[in-house]
Structure formats: structure tokens, C-alpha cells
Amino acid sequence: MVTIKEIAAAVGVSSATVSRVLNYDPTLSISTRKRQAIIETAEALNYATPRNRGRAAAQGVGAGQKIALVHFLEPAQELADPYYVGVRLGIESRCQAMKSEIVKVVPTGSPPEAAILEGASGVVAVGHYYGEALEWLRRHSRHLVFADYAPAGDADDSVLSDVAMAMTRLLEAVHRMGYRRIGFIGWIDAFHEPENIHSERRCRTFIDWMVKAGLYDPELCLVERMTPDSGYALTKAMLSKPNPPKVLITCNDNMALGAYRAIQEMGLRIPEDIAVASFNDIPVAQFLGPPLSTVKIPAELIGETAVDLLLERLSGRDVAKKVVLGTEMVWRGSTPQPVDREPGRSMAAREELRSV
Known part of the structure; x- marks a missing residue:
């Protein structure tokens, strides 16, 4: 699926400019010719606008997709912490609603087979990951979302509470x-x-x-x-x-x-x-x-939102997004x-x- 970055390269403008044009930003100062070029290029490349991506998601973008759930806790450790059980149940329920297949990967003392992640449409990683473990996930995931954790920087999709x-x-x-x-x-x-x-x-x-x-x-x-x-x-x-x-x-x-x-x-x-x-x-x-x-x-909502972020990636979003959910x-x-x-x-x- 074509991305905003590819449209920007074809027209010779920044990705931000393309995004603002396609989102009908009235405050953007740009020539009519350049605006038209962006729109025509997007149409020629069959770019899915945010509105159309939302429609596609509603119609089941995740259907048939394989999603890997990578957990930082062993099963016995997770069962001892109902909070993380809630996060996992949120992920599983959203995948079920979207008719996505889910593959669970849990710690065994050594890294899982890279082929499991590489064979999935995307990965939801539950918990905290640092150093080599973090880089390993990034290296072997087509699309990666972190649930209940946000790595430093702005390169990753993540959802958590503050x-x-x-x-x-x-x-x-x-x-x-x-x-x-x-x-x-x-x-x-x-x-x-x-x-x-x-x-x-x-x-x-x-x-x-x-x-x-x-x-x-x-x-x-x-x-x-x-x-x-x-x-x-x-x-x-x-x-x-x-x-x-x-x-x-x-x-x-x-x-x-x-x-x-x-x-x-x-x-x-x-x-x-x-x-x-x-x-x-x-x-x-x-x-x-x-x-x-x-x-x-909101543990379950964190899990559900992580899957939603992954589906957005599968629908064409190429800008990282961090979602912070409220607490009570x-x-x-x-x-x-x-x-x-x-x-x-x-x-x-x-x-x-x-x-x-």
C-alpha cells in the first residue's frame, strides 16, 4: 500500500505537506498547482485517505491477518498479576472481533524463533523491553506496537497510561x-x-x-x-x-x-x-x-487499543503514534x-x- 512518504517523493514536497493537503488543512499555504499535483498523485497511486482507511478498518482490515502477541512475562508470572491478564484479554478480544489469528509468544529463557514474528502481519509486545531485546523486536517485526510501555524516542507505536x-x-x-x-x-x-x-x-x-x-x-x-x-x-x-x-x-x-x-x-x-x-x-x-x-x-482497553494501532499500520499509516489513556x-x-x-x-x- 502506498504511503505518504512515497507521494511526497513523487511530488517533491515534505511528508507533512502531503498529510496536510490530504487532510484538507485550511491553514496550509501552498500553491494551487502543487496542491493539485499532490491530490492527483495520491489518486493515481490509489492512496487510502484517513477517512477511507477508517472505512476499511470497519469492514475488517484485520480479517485473516496473523498477529503475534509477545509477552514479557511467563504464564505463571502473568497469572499472578491480574493487571497483565487484563491487557492480554483486551488484545485477544479485539483480535477475535476483527477475525485476526493470534499467535502467543512467551519467555522461555532464549529469544523466540524470528520466523514467528517475521511470518506475522504485525506484533503486539506486552510489557517493558530494553537494549537487545527491544532491538530484536524492531528488527524482526513488520509492524510493531507496544502495550503498557513506550520506548524512548518517537519511532514506535505504543499505548499506555501515564x-x-x-x-x-x-x-x-x-x-x-x-x-x-x-x-x-x-x-x-x-x-x-x-x-x-x-x-x-x-x-x-x-x-x-x-x-x-x-x-x-x-x-x-x-x-x-x-x-x-x-x-x-x-x-x-x-x-x-x-x-x-x-x-x-x-x-x-x-x-x-x-x-x-x-x-x-x-x-x-x-x-x-x-x-x-x-x-x-x-x-x-x-x-x-x-x-x-x-x-x-484501563488494562483491557490498553490491549484493545494496541490492536487498533496495529490495524492502522496495516491500513497504511506510516507515522508513529503514541496513545496515552487516562486513569481514575x-x-x-x-x-x-x-x-x-x-x-x-x-x-x-x-x-x-x-x-x-
């Missing part, structure tokens, strides 16, 4: 509640910046925000390589310190489950002795005692209600209760 922005909003909210002793537990993103144990986005945002607020205490920011017991072990270590936090933010809901167990074993109450908030909103979060306050990240803070019983829902108590009173 967890850094969500962390900022969460910190602002608990700060308005009057909390000053705010703790964080998370994991080490060893493959991104091995020399920086605090490089994971939520952790980095937590530190930056707390430093700017004049509240950062290194004792209240603990991370380790992720294990099934990380939430439990880190929470127990933090709450054993002389001046523990009054609210604990965990990197995801799985860690919050471990935090709940540690808090209960220590004879503490949630949220009276320590409040808890987290990320992902996995199904079990609403059934904990008390129910967990957490940032809802779901307040439940593990924290007091936000300040604007708690009119009966003054800020001074809240600070006296929570900043000690």
Missing part, C-alpha cells in the same frame, strides 16, 4: 488530606537503568514530588527486585522503623495485598493507624477488608475520603492527626 501523572495526582490528594509522613514501596526496574534503583516511573515521581514538597525521607521509600512477597517484606520493614508513615503508597495492587497482611500481623488498623493506596484496580481490590483505594488503569482514582475504605468530601474537619486538625 502512571507518573497519576502518582502526582495521588500525592496531591493525600497531601490535601493532611498527610505528611507518606511512604512508598516498589520494585527495582533493573533493566531500564541498572545503576539507579529508583528509576521506575512511580518511584521516581514519588521522590521528585516529595523532595519539592520538603517531605522526602529516604527511610520511607523502599524498593527491591520484585518477588511474590515484596509487598509484605517491604511494608514490615518500613513499619518497624522508629517514625513510620501514616499513609503507604504501593507500586501496584499485588504489593498492596502483601502490605495488608503485614499491617494486620503487626496489629495495626487500616486506615486508622496507616492508610493504603495503590495502582491498577485489579478485581480483588474492592473485596479487601477494608476495600483498597487505587488508581484504575477510585477511593475506597483504605484511605479517608478526599478533603473535598470531608468538610467537617479542618486542615489543621487533619495535619495534627496525620503528620506526626
Whole structure:
């Protein structure tokens, strides 16, 4: 299928100019002759306009296409994290709706056969990829979309939620509640910046925000390589310190489950002795005692959107696209209600209760 770049080369203009002409941009300053040349060249080469590509997608561009789903987690690891199960289910449901065949590729300790990726119309890669693993995917994929991750730069299609922005909003909210002793537990993103144990986005945002607020205490920011017991072990270590936090933010809901167990074993109450908030909103979060306050990240929609981006590529789009989906803070019983829902108590009173 012809691309905008090929039309631009044929006419002797930039790809941006071609795109603006074909999208009827009224602000573009271009001669009538040049505009006509672009349109006639596009028609002669059977270029599918964005409008026609949308129609084609609606009529089943993905039908019969083979799509490879490359997951960064082993099956047992994925089953332990309902969030990534949701991302995968979103991919699978969209492929099924589009009548696309899906081939799953999971970690086995060595790179998968390159022929699997090369034989697919496109690849959806779930999770984080760095260094050689990232370049390997790029090298062997006809079209590549990242789900729940965006590599550095602007060369790749990707879809994710902005967890850094969500962390900022969460910190602002608990700060308005009057909390000053705010703790964080998370994991080490060893493959991104091995020399920086605090490089994971939520952790980095937590530190930056707390430093700017004049509240950062290194004792209240603990991370380790992720294990099934990380939430439990880190929470127990933090709450054993002389001046523990009054609210604990965990990197995801799985860690919050471990935090709940540690808090209960220590004879503490949630949220009276320590409040808890987290990320992902996995199904079990609403059934904990008390129910967990957490940032809802649209896992299934991330998977669905990744397939949509891939279908756009198959329909002719040649400019990389990054889609950032919104998040929602779901307040439940593990924290007091936000300040604007708690009119009966003054800020001074809240600070006296929570900043000690």
C-alpha cells in the first residue's frame, strides 16, 4: 500500500505537506498547482485517505491477518498479576472481533524463533523491553506496537497510561488530606537503568514530588527486585522503623495485598493507624477488608487499543503514534475520603492527626 512518504517523493514536497493537503488543512499555504499535483498523485497511486482507511478498518482490515502477541512475562508470572491478564484479554478480544489469528509468544529463557514474528502481519509486545531485546523486536517485526510501555524516542507505536501523572495526582490528594509522613514501596526496574534503583516511573515521581514538597525521607521509600512477597517484606520493614508513615503508597495492587497482611500481623488498623493506596484496580481490590483505594488503569482497553494501532499500520499509516489513556482514582475504605468530601474537619486538625 502506498504511503505518504512515497507521494511526497513523487511530488517533491515534505511528508507533512502531503498529510496536510490530504487532510484538507485550511491553514496550509501552498500553491494551487502543487496542491493539485499532490491530490492527483495520491489518486493515481490509489492512496487510502484517513477517512477511507477508517472505512476499511470497519469492514475488517484485520480479517485473516496473523498477529503475534509477545509477552514479557511467563504464564505463571502473568497469572499472578491480574493487571497483565487484563491487557492480554483486551488484545485477544479485539483480535477475535476483527477475525485476526493470534499467535502467543512467551519467555522461555532464549529469544523466540524470528520466523514467528517475521511470518506475522504485525506484533503486539506486552510489557517493558530494553537494549537487545527491544532491538530484536524492531528488527524482526513488520509492524510493531507496544502495550503498557513506550520506548524512548518517537519511532514506535505504543499505548499506555501515564502512571507518573497519576502518582502526582495521588500525592496531591493525600497531601490535601493532611498527610505528611507518606511512604512508598516498589520494585527495582533493573533493566531500564541498572545503576539507579529508583528509576521506575512511580518511584521516581514519588521522590521528585516529595523532595519539592520538603517531605522526602529516604527511610520511607523502599524498593527491591520484585518477588511474590515484596509487598509484605517491604511494608514490615518500613513499619518497624522508629517514625513510620501514616499513609503507604504501593507500586501496584499485588504489593498492596502483601502490605495488608503485614499491617494486620503487626496489629495495626487500616486506615486508622496507616492508610493504603495503590495502582491498577485489579478485581480483588474492592473485596479487601477494608476495600483498597487505587488508581484504575484501563488494562483491557490498553490491549484493545494496541490492536487498533496495529490495524492502522496495516491500513497504511506510516507515522508513529503514541496513545496515552487516562486513569481514575477510585477511593475506597483504605484511605479517608478526599478533603473535598470531608468538610467537617479542618486542615489543621487533619495535619495534627496525620503528620506526626
